[in-house]
Amino acid sequence: MAGGSVIEVADAGIRFRRNRGGRRSFKDLFSSRTRRNRPGEFWALRNVSFTVQRGEAIGVVGRNGQGKSTLLKLVAGVVLADEGRVDVAEGVAPLIEITGGFVDDLTVRDNVYLTAGLHGMSKREIDEAFDEIIAFAEIGDFIDTPYKHLSSGMKVRIAFSVISRLQEPIILVDEVLAVGDRGFREKCYKRIEEMLAGGRTLFFVSHNEKEMRRFCTRGLYLDKGTLKLDGTIDEVLSIYDKDYGA
Structure with missing residues (x-):
């Protein structure tokens, strides 16, 4: 990767099926990117490109269902792109679901x-x-x-508590803090600020603009699965508010 970049996403796209019972064939794994969509398929993300430098704090903005969580899962390696590429040079600590990967019966x-x-x-x-x-x-x-x-x-x-103790350089946080009580959220916020001060890279998804502005200097605005704007967090939130009257 060039310079101090730790994440490079180039023309990335991921395709899902609306019908959970649908199946992708083995041939699909090796089909070209120009293959026509099958009935019921849709692109959760497409033609998404950006580069992240070490230590950046990025807020991912967009309405529900626009690809925010899918993007974080691509960076985490939880899902793989159907086209384009996603290169991550450093380890990732993902807090992208409330379960945090925990097992119910343990x-x-x-x-x-x-x-x-x-x-x-x-x-x-x-x-x-x-x-x-x-x-x-x-x-x-x-x-x-x-x-x-x-x-x-x-x-x-x-x-x-577990994820924030990991020493992975890239931290992904997706909405989960909305569930906690106010006192604990503030403790989490301070922990995030400590990690940022230590040079960590942050991807942060929240519908709370105050949280976005507290942590993030850069924003990615996703709309209908495409990257509509990559700019400062204030620029991105301003355009988003104009679009949807938040």
Whole structure:
């Protein structure tokens, strides 16, 4: 990658089916990008290109269903592009769903070790960080409770606490903080600011403009699956507000 860029997205597109029962054939994996869409298919994202420099804080703006979460999943490697390319030069810590990858039937304790371990932390590192993870999440009385029995707010707390302890240089945050209570959100905000001060790269999705302006200097405005505007966060939010009267 050129210069200090850590993410390069070039003409990326991803195609989904509206009918969950539909199947893609093996031949589809090797078909050209010009293949005609099958009935029921649609492009969640298409012709999206941008470059991210190390340490940038980017807010992804758009209405529901315009491709924001899909874009974060492409960067995280959760889904693969059907056309174009997505190159990510550094590790990613994704908080892109409320579950944070946790397993319902495992306890909080087991989930902390599983999730942190899958993201590259050693058992010793998790042992050393475990008490701080639980203290930050404020769920010390529920360590041995199955994850599925936690409230939505508790799930957000433990998921954010684990993901924010990872040392991955790129952080993805998608809407999840909207579920937490005000006091915990403020604690999360301060943690995000600490990570940004340490040189992390942030992708942030929220419908809260105050949050966007607090963390982000740059914005990507997605509309109907395409990148409508790449500019400062103030420019992007201004155009978005004009379009939809937010």
